[in-house]
Amino acid sequence: MEREAMEFDVVIVGGGPAGLAAAIRLKQLNADINVCLIEKGAEIGAHILSGAVMDPIALTELIPDWKEQGAPLDTEVTEDRFVFLTENGGVQVPNMLLPDCFINHGNYVISLGQVTRWLGQQAEALGVEIYPGFAGAEVLFDENGAVKGVATGDMGVGKDGQPTDAYQPGMELHGKYTLFAEGCRGHLGKQLEAKFNLRNGADPQTYGIGIKELWEIKPENHVKGMVMHTAGWPLASDTYGGSFLYHFGENLVAVGFVVGLGYSNPHLSPFEEFQRYKTHPRIRGFFEGGKRLSYGARAIAAGGLQSLPKLIFPGGALIGDDAGFLNASRIKGSHAAIKSGMMVAEALAEALGTERQRDELTAYPEKFRNSWLYQELHKARNFKPWMSKGTYLGALMVGIDQTLLGGKAPWTLHNSADHSKLKLASECAPIQYPKPDGVLTFDRLSSVFLSSTNHEENQPCHLTLKDPSVPIQVNLAKYDAPEQRYCPAGVYEIVRDEDGSNPRLQINAQNCVHCKTCDIKDPTQNITWVVPQGGEGPIYTSM
Template identity: 75%
Template sequence: MERESMEFDVLIVGAGPAGLAAAIRLKQRAGEAGRELSVCVIEKAAEVGAHILSGAVMDPRALDELIPDWKAQGAPLDTPVSEDRVLFLNPTGGRRIPNALLPTCFLNHGNYIVRLGHVVKWLGEQAEALGVEVYPGFAGAEILYDASGAVAGVATGDMGLTRDGEPGPNHQPGMALLAKYTLFAEGCRGHLGKQLEARFDLRQGVDPQTYGIGLKELWEVPAECYRPGLVVHTAGWPLPADTYGGGFVYHLADTLVAVGYVVGLNYSNPHLSPFEEFQRYKTHPEIRQYLEGGKRLAYGARAIAAGGLQSQPKLVFPGGALIGDDAGFLNAARIKGSHAAIKSGMLAAEAAFDALAAGRGGDELNEFPAAFRASWLHEELHRTRNFKPYMKRGLWLGSVLFGIDQQLLRGKAPWTLHNRADHDTLKPAAECPPIDYPKPDGVLSFDRLSSVFLSNTHHEEDQPCHLRLKDAAVPIAVNLAKYDAPEQRYCPAGVYEIVRDETGQNPRLQINAQNCVHCKTCDIKDPTQNIDWVVPQGGEGPIYAGM
């Protein structure tokens, strides 16, 4: 069957903060100019916000610019930060750092603790009210190009394919969505963004991107454990000092607490399991005091782009642009990305609208990166650009160096440090100490499968596997032999499993794709880059309730 097609002025792939901010700003500009402008947003999740996962403490600066009366419009920013606490943990206790000694990027006065999925859902409603066509359940599966090689839009994925890729009885071909400009807002490690980087050589002259994996749970806690507006950030235990990472506890409204842990994916010990480190983290006395007697409501995980400006690709190419975390706009030092995503979407929208008003289409929106370089967002990201490279030197040395960078040099050091690709950092398993993780107690710590259950993840089993191996022999010949199959541990959802026959021999990799929470960690950390994450059928994956 031939694909049906639809044409728009601007197509946006991904209904997160960046994509929806871009759509809203495009329609605002069109209204101000009295012009007709067709804008379409597609989203792979079953509903807007369902694949959104973040801490999240939100800086409202960009939202103030996008929708100045957001409070009157009912934006779900309900919990202003009331107190910051930063702790360095050891196995039995911790030391609080006085706020007066903290770099300003660690302080959150004027910010809000939010459930980002709810904020994104609200942004989707604002976009639709302005006339944006928003289509959840449609995954951008393929980039379309015109005769000159410029991006012309995307094709959504076919529905109803069988496991071997053949049309099944309920097969429906994807649609071709065409546009004069296409903005890619897929979030961290977007699979189409990765293809665009390769096709247009967008990473020429820049560092590799570097990532973390963030794991999060939402808890309902007893009133005596609850401190509305409290923001707790920690470093140290349970990770060794040479491994970047840290935890957070955010007290939301209605006795809800978000607890989470981030592990830098540049770690070297293949025995390390970010999921188990998170479970251990919750048992620490400084953390368990906020959770004891509570009930775990939700779980999820997502990769985070943390490389900073030096790892940001070229933002534009013929026919479109990368925005939000598809381009690595997150500020790792501030542990924030939603404000940066919104601002990047607004800047790209301004450039696209002006180009269309001038009768252009299909060319490079060079006004976007120029506007970014002149913006407060570039200034903010430039000031903290050395955070991740410093922290790769170890917790204590990195903290001291970054403190000097921020407090004494005010982020204006005359040098920019460099990043290394995360997949290239693992040492052979034989050279690293095994890690003995305790069994989950079912009270504060849990296993993977019960956690995945709380993510409401669903995939139709009779469809092509969306976790593709470039070489089927590598998982055993290389990953198992050299690294003791680290995919069993870096995956937070139990997707990858080494199974053997009844004699304990003949190992093979089993991929439980139905468990996948779309975190993209495997696509990032696999040591030979043998795993390629692509979109499953539209509407599948986790359904996060305000995560």
């Protein structure tokens, strides 16, 4: 069945802070620009998950009267704590010794999902056409090889790849320019990087997996506006990672754990490390008598400035975390995403007023190079490479780099791909994790239930294998099937016959929370994440 096509000035793929900021800024600059934004989640904000502490600098540039307009930035940071945990105790670092990146005065503890819903309302009020529940499944090219838009995914395709009675073909959305704002490890952004060689001269991107829970706790345990970060236990000293614990709203705590995906021990499970973290004597007291409300997980692009790809190509650009603008040292990315969306919109508004349609938007990287965002990322460029060398050496060198040298060290360290770091299972010690108690610690399936994740079972699996033999012949044989542990949603499972023979990989795709960790960490890069039907996946409400 032939696909219908719609024409726009600008097509935006992704309804996160970057895509929405670009749409808003375009309309602010020229109300006559026809802007279409598609979002794979069932609604704006449904797939948004972040810590989150937000620096309002970019939002203030985009919408100066955001307070008067009712933006949901309600909890200003009142206190910073940074603690190095040992197994039974810990040491809090005096604030006077903390680098600036860990000082949050003037920032806000937020639900980024709620902020993006509010941004969506602002965009619609300006005339942006927003279509949630439509996933960008395919990049479209014109006769000259420039990007001319995207096609949304077909609906109603069965597991066998054949149309069912409910079949509806996707729609082609054509634009003079197309912006890709899919978030971390974007499915289409990854393809564009390969087609246009956007990573030539850039370091590989490096990532973390962030796992988060939202809790309602007892009032006497709540310290509204308190921001706490930890490093150390339960992770080994050679493994990059740490926790966040943010008090906001009415007795709410956002608690999460980040593990750098460059870890080497295939027995490590980020999910179990997070559950174990909550049992620490300095942490568990916050949650006693509380109730877990929600759960989710998301990969985090952490490579920084030296891992940014070329941002532009004929007919479009990468923005937000599709490019990797997050500042890992500050544990913040929403302000960077908004700023990148604004900069590309300003470049676009200029280009649309000329005959240079679908040329490369050279003004966008130029604006970035001259922005405060570039200066911020340049200062932070060595954070992740230093921290990847181990907790204590990394902390020492980050202190020297950021505090003594002010981020102006005469060197730039480099990143390497996370999937290449995994050692053989036989070279690493197994890790024994305690069973969950169902009160403070939990299993994967009960956690996924709280994410409201749903996928229609009768559809092609959106977790594809380049070679179906690799999971058993390579991953299981050499690495003890690490996909069973790095996935925070129980998607990958090794099943056997009753006598323990005939191992095979079972993919429980209906559990997938779209974190993309498998696409990143698989040691043979055999797993490719593609979009399922539009509107499917998690439905995060206050994450």
